[in-house]
Amino acid sequence: MRQGNTWHRILLKMMHRGRIRHLAQELRRRSIPSLLVTNLPDVRYLTGFTGSNAALVVVAEPRVSARLFTDGRYTVQAKREVQGATVRIAPKSALAEACDWAEQHAARCGFDRSQTTVAALASMKKSLGKRSFFVPADGLIAALRMVKDAIEVDYMRRAASLTCSLYEGLLGWIEPGMRERDIAAELEHRARLSGAEAMSFETIVASGERSSQPHARATQAHISAGNLVTLDFGIVLDGYCSDMTRTFAVGYGEKPVPPKAKVRWAEQREVFGAVLAAQQAGVNAVRAGATCGEVDRAARSVLEAAGYGKYFTHSTGHGVGLEIHEVPRVGKDSKDVLKAGTVITIEPGVYLPGRFGVRIEDSVLVTEDGAEVLTPAHKGWMEL
Known part of the structure; x- marks a missing residue:
């Protein structure tokens, strides 16, 4: 059973890494260096995380990396579930920390307008130094999930x-x-x-x-x-x-x-x-x-x-x-x-x-x- 669980986790890790790589390819095709993902089903699709609070940043250039931000309620769960991304337990807002990290690692960041409220977008932009940092990147994950x-x-x-x-x-x-x-x-x-x-x-x-x-x-x-x-x-x-x-x-x-x-x-x-x-x-x-x-x-x-x-x-x-x-x-x-x-x-x-x-x-x-x-x-x- 233990060996079976190990192989299952390896399979899941390969699957989620493959999805993130595929997303990164689409980002590069659109000349978008990174993507902020806040829709929870999209987060689950890319990383396996099933919690109720998460923000995921996928960086496509110069190399593919992904980091998931959540809060202390999910410390154990995130460690158990998340595949293909590193986890950061945010002491403040997970969304705010995700935006800060994205700004440090990419020149611009895409977001899906169909999954982002006006209030959320205002919050995303609030603490950023680059006013034009966020750019529309609609439907990327929806197309992959199809x-x-x-x-x-x-x-x-x-x-x-x-x-x-x-x-x-x-x-x-x-x-x-x-x-x-x-x-x-x-x-x-x-x-x-x-x-x-x-x-x-x-x-x-x-x-x-x-x-x-x-x-x-x-x-x-x-x-x-x-x-x-x-x-x-x-x-x-x-x-x-x-x-x-x-x-x-x-x-x-x-x-x-x-x-x-x-x-x-x-x-x-x-x-x-x-x-x-x-x-x-x-x-x-x-x-x-x-x-x-x-x-x-x-x-x-x-x-x-x-x-x-x-x-x-x-x-x-x-x-x-x-x-x-x-x-x-x-x-x-x-x-x-x-x-x-x-x-x-x-x-x-x-x-x-x-x-x-x-x-x-x-x-x-x-x-x-x-x-x-x-x-x-x-x-x-x-x-x-």
Whole structure:
């Protein structure tokens, strides 16, 4: 076991050093000598550190070096987790010390404007002698994180596999009359007992009319026969998120569908079939070299042809990784090109206001010639 832990740490150190070197190459390509990283998922990606307070400086010239600044609460944790960077326990503000160190070791320092507040930028500049020290360097780490390496793919496969198992196990437990909030609570309890570190986001359980709201929160509403239920959830495992949505029907058991409900029941099945076809078309369009816009159009065109295009009110998907929403955005105007190793969601939906909605979502890994569905749990029409 001790030998295995040693090899694991060596592997992690090599991985994080490789990521920092890759980042340094991109900095040199942009003629930016250094980069200040304050977004915690980015810090974790580059060094493995999972604490709640950190500022990382990566210097690209004349030689690659990296230093992570944090506070005394994380003295032990930083020593255990940080790979590829030296650690400095800051007696004052970690951000202030990071800025001071960067100024001493580089002529200029990049920062990501999308991850930096106005207040934070003012604080960064406060004690510096060089007024023009900070320069924009947007999206550098996001672009690196978009393509997952073999270790990340393994983490995400395991997170997705557990997600599917949780869903399949929950189906045998759900019964008509249960409250949405109870279903969400049971799912999250099972996730924790199964080893999940957290949920990727607040679990969505939306039944009946509420399923027409794409991001409805679970409420005290009871699920009932003749209605659809949308369940959208994910877990965090080894720091990586999963994301999956399934819509299922609450049936009438052995009783026939009541005459008054037949039209609505048939319409729900029709909409479900259109969404399922659109979702599969989106998955089929995924491959390295395809644009995100092409994938969106593949799914959206199916719903438009079925007459439901105006009821598909969001993009087809998004990237997933250390965060539940990452680049790229799989939208109709997106020109982002998919690369092998990227994990995205394919999640078309139809939402008929005040009536019902259907969404089906898989997380998929982009491959050179297609897509590997990471969440292969049953997604066809199903009645509880």
